[in-house]
Amino acid sequence: MQNISELYEEIIIAGFGGQGIMLAGKLLAQTAMKAKKEITYMPSYGAEVRGGTANCMVVTAEREIASPLVTHPNSLIIMNKASMEKFAPRLKDNGLLIYNSSLIDYEPQVSKTIKVLAIPVDQLAIELGNPKSANMIIVGAYLQMRGIISPDTAVDCLTQTIAKRHHKMLEVNKKAIYCGAKFAKEQPI
Amino acid sequence: MQNISELYEEIIIAGFGGQGIMLAGKLLAQTAMKAKKEITYMPSYGAEVRGGTANCMVVTAEREIASPLVTHPNSLIIMNKASMEKFAPRLKDNGLLIYNSSLIDYEPQVSKTIKVLAIPVDQLAIELGNPKSANMIIVGAYLQMRGIISPDTAVDCLTQTIAKRHHKMLEVNKKAIYCGAKFAKEQPI
Amino acid sequence: MTGKIIIDIEKCKGCGLCVMVCPKGQIVISEKSNKKGYFPAKFKGSDNCSGCAMCAIICPEAAIRVCKNSENKAKK
Amino acid sequence: MTGKIIIDIEKCKGCGLCVMVCPKGQIVISEKSNKKGYFPAKFKGSDNCSGCAMCAIICPEAAIRVCKNSENKAKK
Amino acid sequence: MSEKKLICGNEAMAEAAIIAGLDAYFGYPITPQNEVTAYMSRRMPELDRVFVQCESELAAVNMVYGAVATGKRAMTSSSSPGISLMQEGISYLAGAELPAVIVNVMRGGPGLGNIAPSQADYFQATRGGGHGDYRTIVLAPANVQELADFMSLAFDLADQYRITVMVLADGILGQMMEPVILEKKEQRKLPPKDWALTGAKDRKQNIVRSLWLKDGVLEEINRKLQKKYKEIQKKEILCEEYEIENAEIIVVAYGIAARIAKGTVDKAKKEGIKVGLIRPITLWPFPAEQINRAADKAKVFLTVELSCGQMVEDVKLAVAGKAPVEFYGRSGGGVPSDGEIMKEIKQLAAKR
Amino acid sequence: MSEKKLICGNEAMAEAAIIAGLDAYFGYPITPQNEVTAYMSRRMPELDRVFVQCESELAAVNMVYGAVATGKRAMTSSSSPGISLMQEGISYLAGAELPAVIVNVMRGGPGLGNIAPSQADYFQATRGGGHGDYRTIVLAPANVQELADFMSLAFDLADQYRITVMVLADGILGQMMEPVILEKKEQRKLPPKDWALTGAKDRKQNIVRSLWLKDGVLEEINRKLQKKYKEIQKKEILCEEYEIENAEIIVVAYGIAARIAKGTVDKAKKEGIKVGLIRPITLWPFPAEQINRAADKAKVFLTVELSCGQMVEDVKLAVAGKAPVEFYGRSGGGVPSDGEIMKEIKQLAAKR
Amino acid sequence: METVFTRTPTLKDCATHYCPGCGHGIAHRLLAETIDELQIAPKTIGIAPVGCAVLAYDYLDVDMIEVAHGRAPAVATGIKRTNPDKIVFSYQGDGDLAAIGTAEIIHAAHRAEQLTVIFINNAIFGMTGGQMAPTTVLGQVTATSQQGRKAIGQGYPLQISELLAILPGTVYVERCALSSVAQIKKAKKAIKHAFELQIGGANGLSLVELLSPCPTYWRMTPVKAMQWIENEMTKVFPLGCLKNNQ
Amino acid sequence: METVFTRTPTLKDCATHYCPGCGHGIAHRLLAETIDELQIAPKTIGIAPVGCAVLAYDYLDVDMIEVAHGRAPAVATGIKRTNPDKIVFSYQGDGDLAAIGTAEIIHAAHRAEQLTVIFINNAIFGMTGGQMAPTTVLGQVTATSQQGRKAIGQGYPLQISELLAILPGTVYVERCALSSVAQIKKAKKAIKHAFELQIGGANGLSLVELLSPCPTYWRMTPVKAMQWIENEMTKVFPLGCLKNNQ
Ligand SMILES: Cc1ncc(C[n+]2csc(CCOP(=O)(O)OP(=O)(O)O)c2C)c(N)n1
């Protein structure tokens, strides 16, 4: 865990249209806000999204955030192959890469300094009984790995982040977050 | 007759909507052009004209003309009362004022230095058998009085100035010009 | 005289529509122009005006006031 | 086999419209996604395809080519 | 209400306008400000206020024109091409001296361009893309909180001066989420709207117009407008000066560019470079005096924009030859990164 | 053809455009340029060319957009409010790099204003009233002959650079009659229009567009546009310098204002005042260098406009602090008279 | 003797700027009379067009607004939506309503705005000097159809009231003429009905089209112009009620 | 075995950017097939709208132009008038044609421009994220009619083809649907007929409206979307030929 006053965490979450990328980003942002960090959240938007990849950028810091745009992230959360190709090369040294190994069947080629977590979130989600919760699993894994904010805080933020009409899904999403966190904790890094 | 190289003659012709003010102005302009002067012609235009007064400004000179707009004319040709009220005060000293005494039944109050010609053009036109030619009569009178360009030149320009479909009126217009010129010549100034 | 009209000659533009519609031929165009230079309509002033207001209804300048003997009122 | 279809699975977006219209139930949605992440349609490859081209006509991606035994030509 | 909410710029702006007493919103969808239209379509009817999805931006600006002429608070929002379509309407608003608020969430141009963030409508906003001599007040927020806060300011300024106020944001500000406090601001003391069309009951007819055919009248109107503009230039300039005391290099930037540049200035200072930032908040009236004053000490100015160079002209006019004015810009949706700005600053520092 | 004809500016411009090879005219009536529409409606069908009276200026500019995209020469004309409505279209023309010609016969504004002459659309024309970073070439004739002559120049420039050329006239130039020679000008050597939509016969498809969604492409396009604009700035500036050799006072004016000012300069010189005139003929590209050079000697500049002060900003940018830049303007349809300008000149002379 | 006909108070006591015999003057009077008879002057907001009638506010003594050419229905929407208690009318020419303002009138009708529209069809652009309007009839000579309007290339006269009548958002559409005393009386009734509908809260737009003379640009005497309406114009624009939902 | 159905050459060999099940893809194919069958690719100029189909030129291999939102009919007029030998079509969505572009389509029809218009009615603004279009049906939930469209205040669905059909300047107006194989075949015939009319020099505008699915913003599966067209949309927009002058 790095010196907290130095914290300037730049995250990109990227994947495919229906994978809940934006929701994952918003949950991260909400969580960081709850943890009293400065935060910005920036979605990719508009027609770009149609049928293509979706991504969003989250910055959390202890001080004022300059740009909400992230060119070179510290942390990268990747949900499909196309996004891996696009974003992996931009990851900063000593960064963190977490990816969906259910869809990405190869080892990403990144610098040695980068911490990598392969997590089969689609598979885990199916096991959890809700294939749509892969995004929550990966958020849980990220929070656990990064160690700045506790996954509990994310769980606390679920009611705010998830639209009212989906509140019946709160429980399964909570499970998903903890499932991801647990997976990450058990990794031998 | 003033020194020709000094010539910078600024004329305003003004009257009522249907009196042929614009045509009179165009004829003057065409005539001056034929006489190898520099010339500009500027009509009042657009909605202003509707139902109100009409006027136009003609400048002829031996040298390049700066502004086609005339604020203080040397020569003023006035066809109705409203125009007299509006424009007479703007006339330059030593200027020339010619007006339609068929419609204006009073002596205009202008500086003593101004040459004034009252000419009953409406009446003369009726006598000529064409009430619409009052404008041509006053042009003839002006040319005669001013003495810069001969009324003959104006007659020569009629074919160009008058639209083809009205060419049957050429003869009567020619007569009108000469009628005006004659009237002016006979004045005891 | 059952009716009469009063024409506001400074508003009148001499369009002649009142002349056209008057069923009694009570209106003519004057030979003297008004201040603006229009030749306004003129009520003949004979006894024939019925106060029917047709002239007033068509007048684009609403320049005509119509009066009528009170016994036979017309609607405005 | 009177007919068969060839699906361009990289063009296919798995919309399922071909599945809906095939009168012979010859098409299913695959369980394996294509490069873009869509689950494309798959021709069952049984003998029942008539080459009627209904699948191709409704396919928004024009991803289906239809073949037929030459004796009974269908209009394109 | 004074709790921090995580909300995107477009929605923050919409809610802030509502809090500021918005009576009516008129809009036509366009990216990247669709969230405004969507939000308004839900919230305004809830509050029994007016929402109309218009047939076009032309209609939108003219509906605003109608609503504000009756003394109501009304606004529209759009993005670059849509704002271009409003130029005739904006000139009419100026001519009739109506208080309207228009938000432009700028995107890449020219033409259809793209939907990425941009600041290339600066000229249009500050010089008037419409015809005739007129000005609109232009507010340039640099974060979501400001985007929200400037809405009540915009309505107050509009009402106070009977002028159109344009809020100039960009795709990033519209789309990004930040924690924001949305609360009612105290309203300025505002003049009565005795010119408004409320029905001529017990008073003479009111007329809202911009046509003046009689000789000299339109010129008189223009003189009056210019006087008003002068007054605004005197009283309403907003500008942030950041670390300019001992700065040799002064970065001038507004909106999202200023926000990014500020981070860079911090970093550069840590590296020992004497650099500061001036951020015009009102783009018109432009803080020319502030910049001119800074030019007495500063050695060089660096204008940073998301454009090919527009505000830089105002900076040059302000500096008036006292110091060189350099420019760094990204266009067509490109956004200058921290690193790029740093490079520019270092180059300038090296030259000193 | 080379005989002098007495003809009004609007008709001279129309006929000159026809002589320059105009294939199609699209227009919507508006004073003070109605003579163009009327003239075209008669002449174009006579010559078997295209005339369409459009349903609006929006339609007009977009019909021009369509026609020029096929490689034809097309134009529209209007006056201030109508030009405001074309701003989106002009931005699209710029984005798609299409060669169009647009004439603005300016009238008093803002809003409906009046129909008197004006120069208050200078900002709109030179800065781009539309969205995004773009420029149009702006030609400013000062008499009817020039208004005619500039039409072939406008079409040539448009074709050479694939750019919109705006001819900026005013109510006086449009309405006044002067003797004019209308004759065919030699055409510049122009690049082939291989980008035009002529049917994709024996070649690959041509696409005319301005949308570029892929990362960085729109920025690339903008860079290309800026490069083109730089080239035009280098090559195409036109400017009249009149009696500036020993001038201490330099009047800067364009169009009808310049014409009037020139007369005043003559008079003032006769009275012994050292005064000259610089008349920008291209308003964009602006003759900044010429003015800057003159500022080495001149003591003061006086900008004269039919506006509240628009070109004066460009003059200040050009002078860059070397000398004071004063302004005299009339607005809302007012026209500076000879006497008024003289008064300004004398005041400046007295201060020296 | 008693005055049986005189100017109504809402018609200001001044001469107009219209040409002799112009229909705008008649239409103004009908409007003013309607407003007075319905006693709505204090709550009426009127919209002047860009066209010869742009100065309508100089003649009608109610709150009024001048708007961009063609955009009256949008402006009216902005006014009425925010002031449902006011009576809002727009007054538009054929250039204003049927050319540049086509989208706005169709969409105001489409949205069923509660407005009253007085549509002056004089088959010409009057204000700009007599150019062809969408409603110019075939063969009619104008400044921009000097050979007479031809269908091919210039289009058939646009019956925009017929279009508007088929939209569900209009409650009343009627075409009248200002060509004779009888027709003018009918026009007055139609105008009054249109206002009554709005006052009664009818859910949609009411429009009265008035065939109106422009002697100046028809190049006719005022009397001939009236005859031309009756003999020619009504052939292309048949009079009568196109729709009345109440 | 012989290929009896495959991509036609004018449809470029690439995937589209459309959502799964989107009707634009079907419409493009029909257009491309028509162009190839009539062998007019080398003399066709197409106009892409602003809407989801803005990139139509990426799929249709003819000369094409992208235009400002709604102005396609004006641009088409500019092209066709100066190039009467070319075949000019525009392709417009319901936002493009029936909202912002209302004036342009009506006046192109009014002037009897010799154009072919393919009008994709998907009852929504697709490109901007699913807002209400003029053609959105009553009760339909969209981003800007979150309670379902209501007639009062939001207007009835706009049957713009019906409006256009009554203009004398249209020669052919037909409404088809892309909702089933049978309907698609009819649509193809209609499109072909529209082009044939232009090729034959018919004096006016031909327009084919296609009811087209937008599964994304209808929030339905592609299959449901097709059913919704057949069950709901056709009630408001009845299929069939509205006008055929030839
Ligand atoms: C944007 C714009 N375009 C054009 C004009 C010029 N213009 C003024 S009125 C008018 C048309 C007038 O015709 P109509 O609406 O039929 O009214 P009328 O004068 O015939 O009563 C036009 C084109 C304008 N003022 N604004």
Ligand SMILES: Cc1ncc(C[n+]2csc(CCOP(=O)(O)OP(=O)(O)O)c2C)c(N)n1
């Ligand atoms: C002037 C302008 N206003 C708004 C937009 C934003 N915009 C793009 S497409 C569109 C509507 C798309 O709807 P439609 O025409 O129905 O096409 P679809 O996407 O449904 O196929 C809008 C409003 C724009 N690009 N330009």
Ligand code: SF4
């Ligand atoms: S009231 Fe009747 S009768 Fe009397 S003048 Fe008028 S129209 Fe003629």
Ligand code: SF4
């Ligand atoms: S109708 Fe009216 S304006 Fe016309 S002539 Fe009669 S009184 Fe005069």
Ligand code: SF4
């Ligand atoms: S219709 Fe086409 S895109 Fe849809 S599933 Fe079948 S093959 Fe794939």
Ligand code: SF4
């Ligand atoms: S061709 Fe006909 S039978 Fe064969 S798969 Fe396609 S729809 Fe089914």
Ligand code: SF4
């Ligand atoms: S031009 Fe025609 S419409 Fe205009 S005032 Fe004159 S007669 Fe009336």
Ligand code: SF4
């Ligand atoms: S949003 Fe709708 S119209 Fe657009 S591509 Fe997707 S399905 Fe098609």
Ligand SMILES: [Mg+2]
């Ligand atoms: Mg008209």
Ligand SMILES: [Mg+2]
């Ligand atoms: Mg749509």
